Amino acid sequence: MANDRTLHLASKPPEAETLAEERLLDFEVFFDREKARLFRALCLVTRNRFEAEELTQDAFLSVYERWDRVGAMDDPSGYLYRTAMNAFRSWRRRSALAAKRTIGLMRADDAIAMIDEQDAVVRSLQPLSARQRAAVVLIDLLGYSSEEAGRMLGIRASTVRTYAERAHRDLKARMGGPHE
Amino acid sequence: MSEHTKLFERAAARFEPPDLPMEDLLERQDRKRRDRRIAAGALGLAVGLAAIFVGSSLLRSSQPAPAEPAPIAPMANGPLTVYGFTGGLRSLTLDGQRTRLVRCGEHCTETSSAAWSPDGSRVAFAVACSGGCGSAGDPYHGIRVLDLATGEDRLVVGGEFFEPSLDWSADGSRISYVHDGHIHIIDADGSNPTQVSTPRVAVDAADWSPDGTRFVLASGGALSVIEADGSDRTRVVLPAGPHALSPQWSPDGAQIAYRSGCIVWTISPNGEQRSRIVDLRTVLLRAACGANYGSSDELAWSPDGRFIAVIVGRDAVVMNADGKGARALPAHPRSSWFGLTWQPIPPAIQPPPET
Numbered sequence A: 001m002a003n004d005r006t007l008h009l010a011s012k013p014p015e016a017e018t019l020a021e022e023r024l025l026d027f028e029v030f031f032d033r034e035k036a037r038l039f040r041a042l043c044l045v046t047r048n049r050f051e052a053e054e055l056t057q058d059a060f061l062s063v064y065e066r067w068d069r070v071g072a073m074d075d076p077s078g079y080l081y082r083t084a085m086n087a088f089r090s091w092r093r094r095s096a097l098a099a100k101r102t103i104g105l106m107r108a109d110d111a112i113a114m115i116d117e118q119d120a121v122v123r124s125l126q127p128l129s130a131r132q133r134a135a136v137v138l139i140d141l142l143g144y145s146s147e148e149a150g151r152m153l154g155i156r157a158s159t160v161r162t163y164a165e166r167a168h169r170d171l172k173a174r175m176g177g178p179h180e
Numbered sequence B: 001m002s003e004h005t006k007l008f009e010r011a012a013a014r015f016e017p018p019d020l021p022m023e024d025l026l027e028r029q030d031r032k033r034r035d036r037r038i039a040a041g042a043l044g045l046a047v048g049l050a051a052i053f054v055g056s057s058l059l060r061s062s063q064p065a066p067a068e069p070a071p072i073a074p075m076a077n078g079p080l081t082v083y084g085f086t087g088g089l090r091s092l093t094l095d096g097q098r099t100r101l102v103r104c105g106e107h108c109t110e111t112s113s114a115a116w117s118p119d120g121s122r123v124a125f126a127v128a129c130s131g132g133c134g135s136a137g138d139p140y141h142g143i144r145v146l147d148l149a150t151g152e153d154r155l156v157v158g159g160e161f162f163e164p165s166l167d168w169s170a171d172g173s174r175i176s177y178v179h180d181g182h183i184h185i186i187d188a189d190g191s192n193p194t195q196v197s198t199p200r201v202a203v204d205a206a207d208w209s210p211d212g213t214r215f216v217l218a219s220g221g222a223l224s225v226i227e228a229d230g231s232d233r234t235r236v237v238l239p240a241g242p243h244a245l246s247p248q249w250s251p252d253g254a255q256i257a258y259r260s261g262c263i264v265w266t267i268s269p270n271g272e273q274r275s276r277i278v279d280l281r282t283v284l285l286r287a288a289c290g291a292n293y294g295s296s297d298e299l300a301w302s303p304d305g306r307f308i309a310v311i312v313g314r315d316a317v318v319m320n321a322d323g324k325g326a327r328a329l330p331a332h333p334r335s336s337w338f339g340l341t342w343q344p345i346p347p348a349i350q351p352p353p354e355t
Helices: A002-010 A014-046 A049-065 A076-089 A091-102 A111-118 A120-125 A130-141 A146-153 A157-175 B003-012 B022-062
Strands: B076-084 B089-092 B098-102 B110-116 B122-128 B142-147 B153-158 B174-179 B182-187 B194-196 B205-208 B214-219 B222-227 B235-238 B244-249 B256-260 B263-267 B274-279 B299-301 B307-312 B315-320 B337-345
Touching (some): A014 A130, A014 B022, A049 A076, A076 A130, A120 B003, A130 A146, B076 B110, B214 B244, B256 B299
Antiparallel strands (some): B122 B142, B142 B153, B174 B182, B182 B194, B222 B235, B263 B274
């Protein structure tokens, strides 16, 4: 009897296995499609590739654990970016990050200086606060409206627009041309 | 696509994404689950400890505070009390005056130990004839307590005790003694006998710390400090040197005085500070203080802690607590003392003696 019970618990019904496999496959497609884009967006926001990689993994993990619901959404990537921005804003994560930096567990990204030199956009984001950078990236890179970006960042849409306008003015000045 | 979006996409493309396999994500999931379990366990433990702490605090606060033992007023120095063969107990003042304190006639073949209660009102002493003499087995023999006020001389433990290293608890309610290598404790009337569990050594002498929490032991010429409740949580072996005898706590508990050969030492109870305070041969030219001489009770602090007295054969030496001013008291030609104890007296009766 014990063996029967063990076998029963260890094996899943065939239809459940199929559903689980399909679910995983769906997520893997989503993961492969979005991971580079999210990572790059977070690099612009955080200006640190290691931090961006951690945030990317955390955001995908959070989505994976809720994929039953998120996978059925019209725009799962919107949920992904909202999750990433929530994680980025999380005071708990920021405290842990500060502690990691203090004890040397989070490395500084030395490559960012080189990229600053190569790219005026990256350079123009440098003087902004992390939240300002996030607002600009959500609008200009990821194509969200100021209302959507505001919801993701927990700030008013008008504030997002103000951030974006300042960033555009600065970028225009740096690049010496009209950028509206 | 707006010009800004193109610029931002070009900027973002400068960041080469790392290889992020799905397996890394699943490993991260496992790691996070484990971290959550650990955090939950730690939180549970912290909550449990906090609950225990709060509970015990409430319990403590709901109970009346235990009554503090009545403080014993600082005592002044009375006369020394010396004892040995055939003499019972005698008082010996620092100017050499002797008076008989206990006369026990034919019973007192040997008085092997004595100790004054902290308030000086009673003296415990042991009467024995352990050498196979004719009075062995005398019903008078044993540990006795003499009450000075009433004159009552009461047997509290019958038997033959050879150097039982008598001592009183700080509040005067109990008496400790050494017998068959163990420390025993009785109430002052002889009731409630208990044995203190000691390390696997045969105890030769024991002295109760003034706060009642520890004993200093002499065993095979070595000294150690143990917990008085027998818990054996800590045992500090003191670096006392060879042939250490007669350890005695100072009244303030800060030092332990003892004799090793002809040298009197003091040592801190943790063994960290040791001072050689006097060489008895500088005071007594023919001091019988070799390694084979000595008893368990041949040294005593004055009740006020300012002086130390040592019995060496027929002689007594009194010195300041730092060893200075050592001098011999007049010897008694027909007496040989085993040991001494210093009688405390209320300060109003007699000022402290000066050496």
